[in-house]
């Protein structure tokens with residue numbers, strides 16, 4: 001079955017996958033960029049960029065979670081086994097919203113749900129079951145094992161990256177832009193205001209400029 005499918009399978013990959021509406025690149029680090037794949041969460045104009053496993057895999061390749069070789073292997077695997085790929089995609093979305101809950105609740109000083117912690121631990125222990133120490137020369141290195149053709153590999157890589165972020169000092173540098181996207185403020189005096197100064201920064205600056213101008217007009221007219 002695999003052989004005939006392989007003959008018919010032609011991976012088509014362009015970058016970015018959708019040039020008309022590419023994945024948001026704001027976020028500075030992959031874990032935050034992952035969370036930002038859901039735009040306007042809960043709003044009327046919300047948009048989820050990860051609508052299936054293929055979207056997720058494409059995103060993972062564009063944001064260097066998996067290289068092109070792994071992308072092609074997993075893409076073929078998902079093509080052959082959509083009934084396996086779909087549950088992985090569903091777990092991916094749940095993991096994304098779990099990490100979102102950790103960050104958003106912390107920023108808003110809200111209680112994190114116990115269920116979210118349980119779910120995160122579930123995916124984390126799955127990932128840990130595929131990690132072990134290996135000898136590299138005479139030094140020990142943590143390496144992935146038994147991951148070939150495992151559709152959940154990108155999910156495990158992300159949960160490990162999220163674990164590092166949750167425990168690092170960087171976690172306190174996470175900010176939420178007025179547009180809803182998360183970013184990392186690593187400036188010395190914590191003065192960064194926008195996820196993307198060229199988009200959100202310019203929009204706010206031009207609005208503030210218009211407001212100042214209007215105020216001036218009102219003051220001049222009021223003074224006459």
Ligand SMILES: [Zn+2]
Pocket residue numbers: 177178179180181194195196200
């Ligand atoms: Zn923004």
